[in-house]
Amino acid sequence: MPPALAWDDFRLVKAISDQRGLTQAAERLGINHSTAFRRLGQIEAALHTALFERHRTGYVATPAGEEMVRIAARMEEDVTGFARRLEGAAPTPAGELRVTTADSLLIDLLTPILARFCARCPEVRLDVVVSNQALNLAKRDADVALRATDDPPDTLVGRRLATIAWALYGRAGDGDGGALAERRWVSPAPGLGAAKAARYVLERTAPERVVLRLDTVVGLADAVAAGIGIGPLPCLIAERRPGLVRLSAPEPDLSAGLWLLTHPDLRRAARVRAFLDFVGEAILRERDLIEGRS
Known part of the structure; x- marks a missing residue:
């Protein structure tokens, strides 16, 4: 008889492979290390094969282990996918909605809109994940994303609400008479997702x-406001x-x-549809500000 394997066995093997170790895999699954160690031994004994090679740098899946990870x-x-389809049939806006966005969009745009949405749909519980990295909506890292991008994933659907304009700013009254190139500058880090803005600084x-x-x-804006640089x-x-003044017209090459x-x-899930419609219309009313016309 072939060994009886449960879904939790496959989850454990995948977690160990993803985390390259038992301790991190156990934490991810909410179990203790000894339970993970014992269960892995039981699975390998039932299959009569090793699923991992133990190295000083971590656990490395064997061919059999790799096959279990793929499954x-x-x-x-x-x-x-099954859970998403069930949720898509929900009749009214209710339940938890996981939203991801960048810190700058949350603080300077989304928070007051979320306050109005919560008043409109009190049965929806928002879980906001602030991240400057794109989360995987296909794996339910989030249900909805508000993102600055010129290349949204083909696997997602949505709408482009505006073009985010960028311009050069400084603090009012700081070094107005000097050439811009000779002043002190602050710059976004290239890894932030603002590589275009980082190049803009180095070109000038x-x-x-x-x-x-x-x-x-957000920290960059605070630094300019503090007078550290333009x-x-x-x-x-x-x-x-x-306290900030615009030192250039909006730069088309920096827009997103x-x-x-x-x-x-x-x-088509009621809570998602309600959120998309409400937030989309609210952001459209801020379009002049977002696109640098305010």
Whole structure:
């Protein structure tokens, strides 16, 4: 008789492979290390084969282990898809809605809109994940994403709400008479997803004039407002800070699309549809500010 394997066995093997170790895999699954160790031994004994090679750098899947990981990934995708389809049939806006966005969009745009949405749909419980990295909506890392991008994933559906304009800003009254290239600059870190803005800075001043780099756009705006240096900022953020002045027209090369996205299986779910419609219309009313016309 072939060994009887449960879904949890496949989940454990995949977690160990993903995390390259038992301790991290156990934490991810919410079990203790000894339970994970014992269960892996039982699975390998039942299959009469090793699923992992133990190295000093971590656990490495054997061919048999790799096959279990592939099967587990397909099973996980099927289970997640089934859950999405069930949720898509929900009749009224209710339940938990997981939203992901960048810190700059949450603080300077989305938070007051979320307050109005919560008042409109009190049965929807929002779980907001602030991340400057794109989360995987297909794996339910989030249900809805508000993202600045020119290349949204083909696997998602949604609408482009506006074009996020960027311009050069400084603090009012700081060094107005000097050439821009000779002033102190602040710059976004290239890994932030603002590589275009980082290149913009280096094309306009010498590297030694860049006195600060940050991996958050909100922090970049705070640095300019504090007088550390001038720098490129989204008009959406800078125009809300009364101490900042625009030193250039919006720079077309720095612009990015503002997208509201979800997974196709979720777009008809009542809570997702209500959120997309409400937030989309609210953001459209802010379009002049977002696109630098305010």
